[in-house]
Amino acid sequence: xxxxxxxxxxxxxxxxxxxxxxxxxxxxxxxxxxxxxxxxxxxxxxxxxxxxxxxxxxxxxxxxxxxxxxxxxxxxxxxxxxxxxxxxxxxxxxxxxxxxxxxxxxxxxxxxxxx
Numbered sequence: 845x846x847x848x849x850x851x852x853x854x855x856x857x858x859x860x861x862x863x864x865x866x867x868x869x870x871x872x873x874x875x876x877x878x879x880x881x882x883x884x885x886x887x888x889x890x891x892x893x894x895x896x897x898x899x900x901x902x903x904x905x906x907x908x909x910x911x912x913x914x915x916x917x918x919x920x921x922x923x924x925x926x927x928x929x930x931x932x933x934x935x936x937x938x939x940x941x942x943x944x945x946x947x948x949x950x951x952x953x954x955x956x957x958x959x
Contacts, residue, residue: 845931845932845935848932848935848936848939849935849936849938849939850939852888852891852892852935852936852939852940853939853940853942853943855891856884856887856888856939856940856943856944857943857946859884859887859943860884860943860944860946860947863947864950864955865955865956867880867947867950867955868950868951868952868953868954868955868956869952869955869956871948871950871952872952872953872956877948880944880947880948881941881944881945881947881948883944884940884943884944884947885937885940885941885944887940888936888937888939888940888944889933889936889937889940891936892932892933892936892937893933895932896929896932896933899929899932900925900929903925904920904925907919907920
């Protein structure tokens with residue numbers, strides 16, 4: 845989970861750097877901080893949801909391989925799948941909040957003048 849959080853944090857931080865001009869333009873045209881944060885959080889949660897869905901499909905498909913190693917739960921235990929998915933989505937929201945918040949501190953005039 846830590847690896848997923850660090851990876852998503854790095855991806856979102858890189859996205860903020862690449863979109864500095866766009867963020868500056870949005871802020872110059874009147875976008876509120878919550879709009880910019882919301883834009884990045886939605887992007888991160890879309891990526892996260894796609895990853896969780898793909899992970900659920902792959903993990904459900906590989907349960908036959910792991911069935912002999914599981915103790916106390918069935919290979920397709922719905923509460924376990926749901927809890928892990930929820931934890932990952934919450935972690936993704938938290939990990940993407942810092943870069944999204946940093947995006948709101950972009951000075952519109954500096955970002956528009958930057959090359």
